Amino acid sequence: MHTKNSKLISLFILLGNATTLAYATAPGFYVGAQAGSTNLNNKAQTVQTGLSAPATQLVMPSNTGIGERFFLGTGINPYAAAELGYTHYAPSTYKPSPSNLANTPSIRENGVDLVAKIMYPIQKTTVFGKAGVIRISKSVSGSLQPLSPTEPLIKTATSYHPLIGVGASYDLTPSWVADVSWTRALKGGNGFQNADFIGIGISYHFVDQYCGEFLC
Numbered sequence: 676m677h678t679k680n681s682k683l684i685s686l687f688i689l690l691g692n693a694t695t696l697a698y699a700t701a702p703g704f705y706v707g708a709q710a711g712s713t714n715l716n717n718k719a720q721t722v723q724t725g726l727s728a729p730a731t732q733l734v735m736p737s738n739t740g741i742g743e744r745f746f747l748g749t750g751i752n753p754y755a756a757a758e759l760g761y762t763h764y765a766p767s768t769y770k771p772s773p774s775n776l777a778n779t780p781s782i783r784e785n786g787v788d789l790v791a792k793i794m795y796p797i798q799k800t801t802v803f804g805k806a807g808v809i810r811i812s813k814s815v816s817g818s819l820q821p822l823s824p825t826e827p828l829i830k831t832a833t834s835y836h837p838l839i840g841v842g843a844s845y846d847l848t849p850s851w852v853a854d855v856s857w858t859r860a861l862k863g864g865n866g867f868q869n870a871d872f873i874g875i876g877i878s879y880h881f882v883d884q885y886c887g888e889f890l891c
Contacts, residue, residue, distance in 0.1 A: 700846045700880050702750030707878025709856070713742035716868040717767040717782055720819050724771050732771045736782070740765020742872055748792070750880070756792040758805070761785070762858075764870055769819065780817020784870060786810060786860060788838050805840035809860045811867060832865045852878045 719735040746760035766781040790807030813832045842856025853876070860870040 700750075700849055700852055701882040702752050702756070703880055703882040704747070704749050705852070705878050705880040706747045707852075707854075707876050708746070709744040709854070709872075709874035709876030711742060711872060711874030712739060713762075713764040713873075714739045714871040715764055715767045715782065715784060716862075716871065718868065720769065722769050722771045722780060722817070722819060734769045734771050736767040736769045738767045742874070744872060744874055744876070746878075753796050754794050756794065758788075758790050758792055758807075760788045760790070762788065762809075762872055764872065769817070780815065780819045782813065782815050782819075784811055784813050786812070786870070788860075790838060790840070799846040801844045801846075803842055803844065803856075805838070805842075805856075805858065807838050808835055809838040810835055811860060811870070813865065813867065832867075834863060834865055834867055836863050836867065837861045849882060850880050852880060854878065 715738045717736050717738055719733055721731045722734045724730060724732055742762065742764045744760050744762040746758050748756050748758035750756040762785065764784045764786070766783040768779060768781045770779050786809040788807055788809035790805045792803050792805050794801050794803040811834055813834070815830045838858060838860050840856055840858030842854055844852050844854035846852055855873075855875045857871070857873045859872075862868045
């Protein structure tokens with residue numbers, strides 16, 4: 676009798692451990708949003724002050740601020756997904772001194788990205804990496820001077836750049852997932868510098884509740 680009870684107890688423990696390990700959000704369609712800090716990493720540029728003296732001034736911009744990303748995706752399996760996202764970056768703002776000058780030009784950037792997401796689930800936690808491409812729309816307001824005669828300042832431009840990122844997520848429920856991540860759009864032509872985004876977010880996964888718990 677003791678041996679039989681021991682076997683039953685061992686079986687329940689094994690099933691309980693298997694259920695704990697399997698608990699995760701199942702693959703499927705999901706939507707989400709993030710908010711956090713962005714950095715456009717733009718360089719110092721010459722600003723037209725509108726004064727007789729000095730007529731221009733070399734100004735280092737404020738590159739950081741609050742940005743947002745909205746995304747939708749589909750989980751192919753527990754280890755791979757694809758995402759389509761839109762990121763709004765906080766602008767780089769050039770403020771010449773003295774502060775009473777009205778001319779404060781800025782560089783604004785927004786991006787639409789398509790990325791592949793490689794994941795490694797560990798119970799309710801998943802670590803992941805991202806790689807893909809982002810289409811950046813860049814606009815310049817105010818009176819910035821060209822960086823050099825050979826590198827003219829383009830007021831509006833659209834360009835494509837590689838996008839990389841890493842992060843981790845936690846399954847709050849079979850449908851709700853919290854995440855934190857860092858992404859970088861790599862610098863390229865038209866004076867585009869690396870654009871960084873560090874954000875925390877939440878996403879909703881449209882999965883069957885039972886399958887979300889047991890990966891059926």
